Amino acid sequence: MENIELFKINETQTFRFxxxxxxxxxxxxxxDKLSIEAKVTYSLLLDRLELSRINKWFNENGxxxxxxxxxxxxxxxxxxxxxxxxxxxxxxxxxxxxxERLGQGLPNRIYIGKIKSENIExxxxxxxxxxxxxxxxxxxxxSRSSIQNTNDTELNxxxxxxxxxxxxxxxxxxxxxxxxxxLLSQYGKEKTAKIIVTLDLYKxxxxxxxxxxxxxxxxxxxxxxxRDEKKQLIENKRKHTYQNYSQREYDDLENFYxxxxx
Numbered sequence: 001m002e003n004i005e006l007f008k009i010n011e012t013q014t015f016r017f018x019x020x021x022x023x024x025x026x027x028x029x030x031x032d033k034l035s036i037e038a039k040v041t042y043s044l045l046l047d048r049l050e051l052s053r054i055n056k057w058f059n060e061n062g063x064x065x066x067x068x069x070x071x072x073x074x075x076x077x078x079x080x081x082x083x084x085x086x087x088x089x090x091x092x093x094x095x096x097x098x099x100e101r102l103g104q105g106l107p108n109r110i111y112i113g114k115i116k117s118e119n120i121e122x123x124x125x126x127x128x129x130x131x132x133x134x135x136x137x138x139x140x141x142x143s144r145s146s147i148q149n150t151n152d153t154e155l156n157x158x159x160x161x162x163x164x165x166x167x168x169x170x171x172x173x174x175x176x177x178x179x180x181x182x183l184l185s186q187y188g189k190e191k192t193a194k195i196i197v198t199l200d201l202y203k204x205x206x207x208x209x210x211x212x213x214x215x216x217x218x219x220x221x222x223x224x225x226x227r228d229e230k231k232q233l234i235e236n237k238r239k240h241t242y243q244n245y246s247q248r249e250y251d252d253l254e255n256f257y258x259x260x261x262x
Contacts, residue, residue, distance in 0.1 A: 018043045023115050030094055030115070037077060038090040044068075044076065045097065049112050065100070065109040131197055134170060138193040141169045145180060170200035179214040187222075195225050 020043040024030045034042075045068060052058075052066040059065060070084040079087075091097040095116075100109040145167060166174040173196050175183070183192040199213060199221045210216040 018047050021115050023117065033094055034090050035087070037079060037083065038087045040077065041073060041087050042091060042096055045110065045112055063111055065111050067107050068110055069107050131201060134200065135193055135197050138169050138196050139189060142180070142184070142189055142193060146184070169196050172203040173200045173213045175214055183217070191225070195221050198225050
């Protein structure tokens, strides 16, 4: 086995790279509709696009095209003809390529579609709605658990395995009975639900896992929720102040609150 040559801290990368847009993996419109082969192919086509620009391959509307056949794709990706056709179909359905037929025996012209960025406000709205719905669901689960614990007092005193068992209060967050009771006694139902939802959304978005969700909550989630609550309070004060002060006075107050939040 050959020795592997590793990068050292004083070395720079000298490779040539294909550009692979991150949104192919993050935007729901593309990430679940395109195979990894289709995503790689789009990157290959983007690389060819610059060559077409240099060669001045464009139509009467100024739209750049390139020539890239399925045979070339088969050779570059080492895939079969059926897979190559499937890749072109996937890209076409997502409006990432458009083919123009030139006639029998001639290769198609391929036009590259721009990636559509997901509307940020739409994403925020979607996240807000989902977190609000989850918040209500978590509240219901907490209430049910509290009722069950009250009804099963005798069982709690005699069955340690029941006490130590974990219950999922959100898709990614589980807590033991004693852990939940500790949070409820310290923060109440609504704040405990908010804490659970915050951790759940974080775990979903990052793929992060913890040996103990309860320890994660104590280590950083509570602090984050309280910081967010403070920011929201400041923002509400800003909005209220803006209605009662001149713009100059409002700017001064904004600076005041920014300093207070640090």
